[in-house]
Amino acid sequence: MNFFKNIVGKELFRVSSLNSISVLIKIVVGFVSSKMLAVFVGPSGLALVGNLRNFITSIESFGTLGFQNGIIKYVAEYENDDVKLKKLLSTIVISIVFAVLVISSFLYFFSSYLNDEIFGSNFQYKSTFTVFALSLPWYVASIFLVSVLNGLGDFKKVIRINILGNIIGLFLSLILIYYYQTLGALLSVIFAPSFLFFIALFHINSKLSIFRNVSFTSFDFSIIKNLSQYSLMALVSSVFGPLLFLSIRNSIIEKLGIEKAGYWEAMSRISSYYMLFLGTILTVYFLPKLSKAKGNKETKIIFWTYFKGIFPFFAIGLLVLYVLKDYIIPIIFTREFAPISDLFFWQLIGDLLKALSLILGYQFFAKKMTKAFIFFELFSLSVLWFSSNYLIKIYDIEGIVMAHALTYAIYLIVLLIYFRKIFYR
Numbered sequence: 001m002n003f004f005k006n007i008v009g010k011e012l013f014r015v016s017s018l019n020s021i022s023v024l025i026k027i028v029v030g031f032v033s034s035k036m037l038a039v040f041v042g043p044s045g046l047a048l049v050g051n052l053r054n055f056i057t058s059i060e061s062f063g064t065l066g067f068q069n070g071i072i073k074y075v076a077e078y079e080n081d082d083v084k085l086k087k088l089l090s091t092i093v094i095s096i097v098f099a100v101l102v103i104s105s106f107l108y109f110f111s112s113y114l115n116d117e118i119f120g121s122n123f124q125y126k127s128t129f130t131v132f133a134l135s136l137p138w139y140v141a142s143i144f145l146v147s148v149l150n151g152l153g154d155f156k157k158v159i160r161i162n163i164l165g166n167i168i169g170l171f172l173s174l175i176l177i178y179y180y181q182t183l184g185a186l187l188s189v190i191f192a193p194s195f196l197f198f199i200a201l202f203h204i205n206s207k208l209s210i211f212r213n214v215s216f217t218s219f220d221f222s223i224i225k226n227l228s229q230y231s232l233m234a235l236v237s238s239v240f241g242p243l244l245f246l247s248i249r250n251s252i253i254e255k256l257g258i259e260k261a262g263y264w265e266a267m268s269r270i271s272s273y274y275m276l277f278l279g280t281i282l283t284v285y286f287l288p289k290l291s292k293a294k295g296n297k298e299t300k301i302i303f304w305t306y307f308k309g310i311f312p313f314f315a316i317g318l319l320v321l322y323v324l325k326d327y328i329i330p331i332i333f334t335r336e337f338a339p340i341s342d343l344f345f346w347q348l349i350g351d352l353l354k355a356l357s358l359i360l361g362y363q364f365f366a367k368k369m370t371k372a373f374i375f376f377e378l379f380s381l382s383v384l385w386f387s388s389n390y391l392i393k394i395y396d397i398e399g400i401v402m403a404h405a406l407t408y409a410i411y412l413i414v415l416l417i418y419f420r421k422i423f424y425r
């Protein structure tokens with residue numbers, strides 16, 4: 001206990017204090033928007049919003065070509081080298097502009113097809129894809145600008161942008177959902193991130209000079225090669241994952257009905273709120289530690305710091321959540337969502353196992369283990385796909401959360417086997 005207090009008091013909270021405020025605001029925004037969605041669109045509308053969110057996440061990764069982490073790394077590395085920075089920014093801007101033009105054209109001209117694939121032919125919201133086609137350039141530009149700021153080490157501005165973006169996005173969502181119900185909820189998912197561009201542009205104003213020399217002549221294919229590892233890792237996790245969830249949700253809608261798909265989306269939202277805290281601690285504190293660790297001995301110490309210091313408190317939090325679940329559901333959503341109470345047990349078991357495996361998975365990023373990361377990511381997604389389809393047939397909607405728990409049990413075991421040298425040497 002004292003060891004944990006030492007970490008939190010002296011370093012962990014100090015490093016992540018401002019970011020914690022940002023995370024807290026994001027969670028509050030999530031609670032409020034979830035309540036609005038529950039009241040005005042119900043489980044069926046929530047399922048459609050979940051489908052669109054998964055689709056947007058995949059498109060976002062294609063639009064940025066998965067370059068975000070690479071942009072941060074190389075902007076930081078080339079900050080004081082004008083020639084290399086010029087080549088880097090020119091190459092990235094030209095590549096992203098081309099990608100966005102292709103994707104936006106696809107979204108615009110195939111809006112009817114996308115509507116049927118994402119929402120089903122029973123729902124007609126093809127206008128959302130037309131709007132998304134026009135909003136995508138602003139959305140991708142905002143991600144690019146924030147990544148550049150991050151690379152320049154201006155973390156306070158990055159966090160400020162995220163805070164303002166979440167607050168503005170909340171008010172925009174409330175207005176759209178109130179007046180246009182399901183359509184408004186779908187449009188808010190598209191509009192809210194696009195507003196980040198204007199906030200980011202305002203905050204990067206003093207650094208706009210670094211973009212003045214962007215030109216076609218400075219395009220460099222070797223930079224694309226350097227970014228490819230980051231791109232592959234990002235595209236696998238940010239494209240295949242959301243598309244798989246989209247496919248599973250559509251399968252639930254087809255086999256069990258759209259309301260039950262909405263219950264799963266509601267359960268997933270609750271899970272995402274507390275996992276956000278854990279993800280922030282891992283990214284801000286443990287990832288840099290793992291990156292700097294020299295040898296298995298240092299890595300093992302970092303792993304055990306997490307297992308002994310962070311995980312027990314996370315586990316206690318999940319236990320409290322399970323005990324209070326029937327009080328929490330109507331607060332976050334409405335009484336109409338009471339059936340999700342049956343999903344809590346296996347979802348929390350799965351999240352507990354996920355929390356144990358996350359610290360091991362971060363080793364892939366810390367040491368740039370691209371091939372291993374892609375293999376294990378695709379392996380876990382395959383397990384989830386097959387187990388969910390099998391268990392849904394037997395256990396109805398509860399089968400999807402059972403598949404979640406089974407997937408992370410297997411994932412944890414294979415990671416422990418893969419990293420066994422770290423623990424036993």
